[in-house]
Amino acid sequence: MTTLYALSLITVAAPLLASLVTGLFGKSIGTVVSHRIAVTGVGLAFFLSVVLLGIVLQQQISMHEISLYAWAVSGITFEVGFLIDPLTVLMMVVVTFVSLMVHIYTIGYMHDDPGYTRFFSYISLFTFAMLMLVMANNFLQLFFGWEAVGVVSYLLIGFWFKRETAIFANLKAFLVNRVGDLGFLLGIALVFMLFDTLNYQEVFAKLSTTDLKLTVSLWPGMDVSAITLMCILLFVGAMGKSAQIPLHVWLPDSMEGPTPISALIHAATMVTAGVFMVARLSPLFELSDVARSFVVIIGALTALMMGLVGIVQNDIKRVIAYSTLSQLGYMVVAVGVSAYSVGMFHLMTHAFFKALLFLAAGSVIMALHHQQDLRHMGGLKAYLPITCVTAWIGALALCGIPPFSGFYSKDILIEAVHFAAIPGAGFAYYALLAGVFVTALYTFRLIFLTFHGKARWSHQKGHAVHEPGWVVTLPLILLAIPSAVIAWFTVEPMLFAANGYFKQSITIDTAHDVIGQIAYHYPGAFGFALHAVVTKPFWLAVAGIATAYLCYVRFPKVPARLAREFSVVQRVLVNKYGFDEFYQWFFAKGTRNLSLWFWSVVDIRIIDKSLVGGVVHAWGASARLLRHLQSGYLNHYAFAMILGLLGLLSFWLWG
């Protein structure tokens, strides 16, 4: 099918070209032309992604492979190619849609920034890299996209490279991600070792004939299951990119980057790559209960612990960042209990409402002239009506209030965990339930502190606080619509229809098919929304909102008193459980000290001074000795020659 070939190639190439043009010639073509090119490139990618989605739906394509070129052949073929299937096109549409919104929004948000064209170049490059990641047909291209989005994220967190905090955060993000990538690359190497190919389809096809009991020796005498090790290592990669405990520390700091990229990269798309990866590799993860248990526990810990930290944050973006961490934990739990489609479903709804929340926060920050502290906001609903309404929609969706999109994805997700029998699922279920309350609390704390109550900011002369232009509000509205209603239309076809949306792109062992169990008594979208009023998550969310209302609108003195009463808890949360301090002390400082010690002791003292210095010393000493040989007297030399000749002769005679 050449149409698919052309369509997918142009989808990827358009943002790349836009990035190259704006990056290389941005200075000469000017800002307006630059953003037009970038928006056109991404707009085209979005349009073609929708066309591809249409084709996939219409022609019932369950899997179509396209190979572009082989970049290396040595033993196995290393290829660049695309895998067009329902999972891929879903991600393509989500990525390009959010990216398009962010591109438009950026025109307003960055309009007076000196790095305007550079910024457009980066976000277009990001879109290209993310598309390469989701469209890959093999592990290495996945890794290419994985690293490329990481680099663009690094460049964008440090976009304002004069800020010390920004360039600290971006290096930290890169290094922590690289820890995950080490796991990921070793996982890929194990795939290569076990299957002798890196193409998804070929690996999956070989699963039935591969000996699943193979072991790998980690340490002499310590053998572990190869499949389990492979899955856990691949998931370590996901832990880096999707910021799961204990590799989560980079994401809150990444808020140093401009807000549009917090929405695009650090909420909607890149950080969900880990979830996508596990769903994409579902045939592998289905083979290892141990690995999936590990996934579930990590996800549940992240979901609850990071949500709790969100309650005590005062920076509006950091609250949303911790919310993202927590929601990523939800998705990870979902894929861990084999509810891959639900994980992807939550990924999609979350992309819309979390991007929306970030962009709304950006709108507030712009209106208040780069004020990000919640303590200096309040009462903004009168000044920023559109931002306020859209933020409310995003918040309700995040809390899972019916019939907003987050309700369907989160409720079904928790239900799926409830049905799951895998070890760790019981713990995860209660962690996620508690997380619902926590989510509602921090979300509406943010909403109330920002838009309601008394204004705690002061008017600056000549700077009226008002809604930014249409380039900012339009993306908010366009993101609010799917945040409100998308799940209503998509929940049944994506999750429960007999011949479901994902088809063969997701593999689930019937032994732990929790979605199948839910589908059995699923009452339809309307019925499900009605049914919510008798479920725990709904009332927990309502309780969370009510608590936020009481604490931050009705009795604003309460939070400070609570913080005093429970100062230990408060301190733990404000210190984010001490992860940062520990890493700073153990890894950052420890490595620097080790480096200095290695260098000064091993390299300089032992090798240079003792060994080489010793040789030089000996050299000098022997030179002084040998000097006696060069006496300058002819008879000495003649004597030496005769001795030498005698030696040679005797060697020939007896040798």
Next chain:
Amino acid sequence: MPSLSLLIWLPIIAGLALFLLQKHPQLARKLALVVALVGVIISFIVYGQYDPQIVGMQLQEKLPWIPYFNIYYAVGIDGIALPLIILTSISTCLVVIASFWAIQKNVASYLAIFLMMNGFICGVFAATDAVLFYVFWEAMLIPMFLLIGIWGGENRIYATLKFFLYTFFGSIVMLLALLYLYWVSDSAQISDFYDLGLTANTQMWLFIAFLLAFAVKIPMFPVHTWLPDAHVEAPTGGSVILAAVMLKIGAYGFLRFSLPITPLAGAQLADLMIVLSLIAVVYIGIVAIMQKDLKKLIAYSSIAHMGFATLGIFMVFPLLEQGQDLATAVLAVEGAMIQLVSHGFISAALFFCVGVLYERMHTRKITDFGGVANVMPVFAGFFMLFSLANVGLPGTSGFVGELFVILSAIKVHFLVALFAGLTLILSPAYTLWMYKRTLFGTVVNKEVEHLTDITCGERLIFAVLAVLVIGLGVWPAPLIDLMHPTVVHLLTPLS
């Protein structure tokens, strides 16, 4: 056309002629540039003439040199030598271009030295006669000593002495090994050394002799400490050639001598070699982090990256021993070869970057910089690209070799892959931290404030290297196809 001889002798003769042009620096530059460009063209003609499908030496030339002792002037190339020859001529050409603005004193001698070094190094790669190889091997060191000794910095005497001592010991023992092989085989042809049926014990002695020579060149831990000092004292062009080309000669030696001549000893000592390679990757990577001098940092980075080359080469033995897995062993050696070529371009680019800063500020201390990106945005962009390539970003050449080596390593042992993989964390720790302190941040002092961005000439050099680094990153297939049959031919007798 005797292309290989032309490639060797044209720059040597031109270099000698340049010594006569002391009074005419501009003419010397132009002549040198023409010769260097012709060198690049000839190396590509050789690339065109070479048929990768035919194994064994090609484009051979053989003239009697000392016929009484069976010693010939014999040159030829295979798929291992050719990529390194192309790398040599491109690097030399870039250094000559840079001399147009970077060197003002003794221009003619400076260029003469580089051209001659180019010829000698091509001779090392092309020689198929052991005596000829040894002559070129020693000859190429002389220009480097002169370069550091004359154009070097404050500590140049110490650095030159250290460099000399290390390489001298290595060369002496290699000479003994070569003489022994010559004596046994009654021929100086390197290919005649391959099937001598040497005992394991003899092989062990020979292996160690070669090891001392090659390990110093690469350099491997623990004989690496000459390199950071040599780099610090060498002028930019010297560092470029040293890192881009000279380090590769050690790895080339392992492939040309150690693997085919002493396979039994190699198999016995493979574990040790793998451990030394991993120490290079991990230990040197850690040492690099705290370096205060830009050049020292990149020098340590070079040693760590060359660890991948030696790792790829010596993993061949366990791979062939365990499962007779020839395909993976080939992958490992090709990974090592790609790492050699790729590191040639990346390290050249990084040393040029440091040169750009040094020429403007006359310092290489990281703390003297900060916020350079504010005043040199184009330079910052190129430097970022090359830093990311050094970090092994997929899509740049730095990734391909390391990937191949790690993929093969997991078949040797999980721990080998794990330790090799630590470069994923260590290389950004030293590279990007250095980048951050040098280029990011606010402008720290007056000198930085008055820096001017790179000139057209500098842009040209960086653009060429950027194209090579990215081109080799997204499409290394031509390079792999060039050497694949040779590598298979090299490894087949070992299995």
